[in-house]
Amino acid sequence: MSEIITVRGFVATDTKLKKLDSDTDTTDFRLACTERWFDREKNQWVEGQTNWFSVSAYRDLARNVVASLKKGDKVIVMGRLKIRSYTRQDSSIGTYVGLDAVTIGHDLTWATSTVLHKTYQGR
Amino acid sequence: MSEIITVRGFVATDTKLKKLDSDTDTTDFRLACTERWFDREKNQWVEGQTNWFSVSAYRDLARNVVASLKKGDKVIVMGRLKIRSYTRQDSSIGTYVGLDAVTIGHDLTWATSTVLHKTYQGR
Amino acid sequence: MSEIITVRGFVATDTKLKKLDSDTDTTDFRLACTERWFDREKNQWVEGQTNWFSVSAYRDLARNVVASLKKGDKVIVMGRLKIRSYTRQDSSIGTYVGLDAVTIGHDLTWATSTVLHKTYQGR
Amino acid sequence: MSEIITVRGFVATDTKLKKLDSDTDTTDFRLACTERWFDREKNQWVEGQTNWFSVSAYRDLARNVVASLKKGDKVIVMGRLKIRSYTRQDSSIGTYVGLDAVTIGHDLTWATSTVLHKTYQGR
Numbered sequence: 001m002s003e004i005i006t007v008r009g010f011v012a013t014d015t016k017l018k019k020l021d022s023d024t025d026t027t028d029f030r031l032a033c034t035e036r037w038f039d040r041e042k043n044q045w046v047e048g049q050t051n052w053f054s055v056s057a058y059r060d061l062a063r064n065v066v067a068s069l070k071k072g073d074k075v076i077v078m079g080r081l082k083i084r085s086y087t088r089q090d091s092s093i094g095t096y097v098g099l100d101a102v103t104i105g106h107d108l109t110w111a112t113s114t115v116l117h118k119t120y121q122g123r
Numbered sequence: 124m125s126e127i128i129t130v131r132g133f134v135a136t137d138t139k140l141k142k143l144d145s146d147t148d149t150t151d152f153r154l155a156c157t158e159r160w161f162d163r164e165k166n167q168w169v170e171g172q173t174n175w176f177s178v179s180a181y182r183d184l185a186r187n188v189v190a191s192l193k194k195g196d197k198v199i200v201m202g203r204l205k206i207r208s209y210t211r212q213d214s215s216i217g218t219y220v221g222l223d224a225v226t227i228g229h230d231l232t233w234a235t236s237t238v239l240h241k242t243y244q245g246r
Numbered sequence: 247m248s249e250i251i252t253v254r255g256f257v258a259t260d261t262k263l264k265k266l267d268s269d270t271d272t273t274d275f276r277l278a279c280t281e282r283w284f285d286r287e288k289n290q291w292v293e294g295q296t297n298w299f300s301v302s303a304y305r306d307l308a309r310n311v312v313a314s315l316k317k318g319d320k321v322i323v324m325g326r327l328k329i330r331s332y333t334r335q336d337s338s339i340g341t342y343v344g345l346d347a348v349t350i351g352h353d354l355t356w357a358t359s360t361v362l363h364k365t366y367q368g369r
Numbered sequence: 370m371s372e373i374i375t376v377r378g379f380v381a382t383d384t385k386l387k388k389l390d391s392d393t394d395t396t397d398f399r400l401a402c403t404e405r406w407f408d409r410e411k412n413q414w415v416e417g418q419t420n421w422f423s424v425s426a427y428r429d430l431a432r433n434v435v436a437s438l439k440k441g442d443k444v445i446v447m448g449r450l451k452i453r454s455y456t457r458q459d460s461s462i463g464t465y466v467g468l469d470a471v472t473i474g475h476d477l478t479w480a481t482s483t484v485l486h487k488t489y490q491g492r
Contacts, residue, residue, distance in 0.1 A: 003375040003402065003420065004250075005450070006129040006201060008226060033372065040286070050171040051372065051452040060232060067235040074227045076199050078129060081374070083420040083466050092461030097452050103131060105199045105228020105236075109183060112190040115227055126279065126297065127373070128251040128327070156249065163409070167323050174249065174329040204251070206297040206343050215338030253374040254472060257388060259485040306478060313481040322445050322474045325377060349377060351445045351474025352482055356427060359474075362481040 003081040007053065007099070008107055009033035011073045017066045020058065027062040029069070031055045031099070053082060055079065057101040060078055065104055068116070076106040126204040130176065130222070131230055132156035132195045140189045145182065151187040154178045154190070154200060154222070178202065180224040184241055188227055191239070197230040249327040253299065253345070254353055255279035257319045263312045266304065273308040275315070277323060277345070279303045301325065303347040306365055309351055314362070320353040372450040376422065376468070377476055378402035380442045386435045389427065396431040396437070400424045400446060400468070424448065426470040429488055434473055437485070443476040 012030040027079040035048035055077055057065045069075065079099030088094050104111040135153040142203040144218040158171035178200055180188045192198065202222030211217050258276040266272040281294035301323055303311045315321065325345035334340050352359040381399040389395040404417035424446055425435045439443065448468030459461050475482040 003374060003376045005372060006199075006205075007149045007372045038186045044215060049451070049453065051450060053452075064180060064233075065446060066233040068231055072166045073238060076129075076201065078131075078199065081420060082418070083422075084418065088461070090461065092457070092459065092463075094462065095464035095466065097464065103199055103230050103232045105230050106238055107129055107185070107226050107228050108187040108191055109226045110187075111241045113236045114191060114239055115193070115196060116235040116237055126251060126253045128249060130249045172328070172330065174327060176329075204297060205295070206299075207295065211338070213338065215334070215336065216340065217338075218341035218343065220341065220343060248427055252445075254447075254474070266479055268379040310477040310479075310481045314477055314483060316484070319484060322375075322376075322447065322472060324445065349445060349478045351476050351478050353472050353474050355472045356433075358433045358485040359482045360437060360485055361442060361475055362483055364480045368474045 004078065004102060005081050005099075006076065006078045007031070007033045007051070008052070008074070009051075011071055011075055012052075014071050015066045015069055017062060024058060025062045026056060026058050027066050028054060028056045029065075031075070035045055052097065053077075054096060054098045056098060057104065057106070059067050061101060061103065064119055065101075068106070069104070074110045076105045076107050078102045078104070086096050125199065127176060127225060128175070128204050128222070129199065129201045130154070130156045131197070131199050132174075132176075133193050134194055134198055135175075138189045138192055139150045139192050147181060148185045149179060149181050150189050152188075153177060154198070156213045169177070176200075177219060177222065178224055179221060179223045180227065184226065186226060187242055188224075191229070192227070197232050197233045201225045201227075250324065250348060251327050251345075252322065252324045253277070254280045254320070254322050255297075255299070257315050257321055258298075260317050261312045261315055263308060270304060271308045272302060272304050273312050274302045275311075276301060277321070298343065299323075300342060301347055301350070302344060302346045303350065306362070307347060307349065310365055311347075314352070315350070319360055320356045322351050324348045324350070324355050371406045371472060373447065374450050374468075375400045375445065375447045376400070376420070377443070377445050378422070380438050380440055381421075383440050384435045384438055386413075386431060387446055393427060394431045395425060395427050396435050397423060398434075400444070421466065423444075423467045425464060425467060425468055426472070426473065430470060430472065433488055434470075437475070438473070443479045445474050445476050447471045447473070 079101040082098040180200040205221040325347040328344040448470040451467040
């Protein structure tokens with residue numbers, strides 16, 4: 001089973017449109033998701049640790065992401081979780097934690113946003 | 124346990140800011156979520172049935188929703204599912220299916236959007 | 247889009263295997279999901295309101311559900327949310343809130359359980 | 370925000386009860402979640418890549434997990450996703466992908482199970 005999860009965080013890198021192949025646009029960015037909770041004793045919000053994800057988008061979503069998202073924007077990301085091991089050049093083992101985005105949106109808890117341009121015809 | 128779920132759909136009603144009490148802004152709208160899948164035999168997208176939700180937002184999110192969303196906008200909604208029975212005036216039983224929104228965003232699969240105004244200071 | 251959600255609750259009715267058609271076994275039961283949280287001031291768990299779902303299972307899962315679940319068992323249910331309006335005989339409108347189960351399991355927060363019989367060969 | 374996600378997989382290691390401190394029981398195991406889909410052209414199920422998680426459970430859930438789960442059991446796990454970098458002894462960077470379990474259950478798609486012992490009094 002593949003896991004589709006939804007996370008909230010902020011866009012930590014610039015986005016740029018690339019070609020996966022001649023037909024397929026793609027983009028990727030780093031997403032930082034920091035746990036926050038209200039500490040009743042201190043009467044303030046406190047932050048916990050951060051989950052980092054490598055978000056990838058494809059086709060229409062990739063083009064709209066590049067046209068819409070700026071570094072620092074707070075977003076909601078729904079995507080398929082991919083955890084992969086790889087071997088670095090120094091032969092140590094790294095782990096890639098990726099989200100293949102199903103969809104992404106500006107998080108309206110923190111800001112107002114407006115639709116610029118509808119890219120899909122029909123419903 | 125309360126269920127926090129994430130759904131995608133379109134805003135089917137106009138939004139308007141109301142007062143829950145003197146300190147708390149709120150708004151609500153109807154959200155239509157229609158199942159879609161790609162039919163390989165017909166080689167086209169087909170639509171299934173629609174789940175309807177009554178979405179409620181509060182405080183900052185309510186104000187940003189009213190400033191950001193228009194009827195017809197496609198959105199992602201993360202919220203707490205509330206299913207409640209009630210008795211109508213004619214004494215028949217109805218069921219309210221609500222989502223108390225945790226957050227909402229424009230769905231970038233279908234359109235580009237831009238942040239208008241950050242309403243939260245700090246991160 | 248169809249919403250696959252995961253909820254926790256208890257089985258509120260007996261289960262019985264039925265035939266959807268000559269090839270397809272099915273079963274259904276009512277699931278009660280009650281919000282619970284720890285009240286720090288009272289220093290005790292309190293219960294909120296209850297979401298009720300009509301859970302349906304098919305094929306292998308249906309057979310295993312009937313062989314495994316008893317009324318009162320606490321379970322985890324992952325399923326596709328279906329909200330449908332229907333007209334009652336008295337012509338009032340009712341709402342069906344269903345979960346087409348993807349999978350179900352005994353909730354190990356509340357009890358121990360053991361596998362009785364593996365019904366699937368291979369992985 | 371912290372991400373509570375639900376995944377399905379199989380228990381890949383033995384479980385053993387440990388003490389986090391004098392009051393708190395804990396256990397952990399490795400969970401393998403493999404994407405599967407039905408390939409219509411080949412007319413068979415095919416498997417994709419595997420997401421590995423380190424699942425931790427605490428208190429009642431830890432005790433019930435150790436009493437209930439065997440290596441190889443197929444389970445549903447709902448938990449809080451934790452992605453953490455750490456430095457290995459050889460100074461290379463590793464990544465821990467953990468799930469702090471909210472709850473776990475035997476997956477009834479693959480087997481029948483029965484409740485052995487209710488460990489929680491009241492509802």
